Amino acid sequence: MSDYQSRGDKAYAKQLMQAANKEATAFLNLKASAERKDGAIPEKYRELMSIAVALSTQCSYCIDAHVENAVKAGATKEELAETVFIASALRAGAAVGHGLLAMKLFEEHAG
Incomplete structure (x- = not known):
């Protein structure tokens, strides 16, 4: 397909x-x-947060919809780029956090 x-x-x-x-x-x-x-959070920032989450969850449709909404809400290309790298850093940080769990489980299983 x-x-x-x-x-x-x-x-x-x-x-x-x-x-x-x-x-x-x-x-x-x-x-x-x-x-x-x-809401208390302005629309543009809601959309940038939505993009960050969509990037982290890898939802193509969400990325499409929220980038369109962010542009309409006045987001700049630079704000989008920073959002991409913030999301990627947090996604990588989550892997490190889960790595801590992996180390703990290794110790438990290795005895």
Whole structure:
């Protein structure tokens, strides 16, 4: 399959939501709350945070949507670039944190 994941896959959203309507409604309500424009955190920063999370979770659709929203909210290319590297540093930090667990488990298993 050459286009395993593409923008065209968004066409399946309606089908997915209809198949699990209650869960989809709850998800969309949470999403709307997180992306609201009247919160204490300005919209641009909400979008940059969303991009950082999307990069960490590797959600292509989320990256696409939140980069578009960030541009509309006034984010600059430099802010996006810094967001990318902040997210990558934290992602790498999580690997180190899990490395601590691996060392602890090694000691437990090695006796």
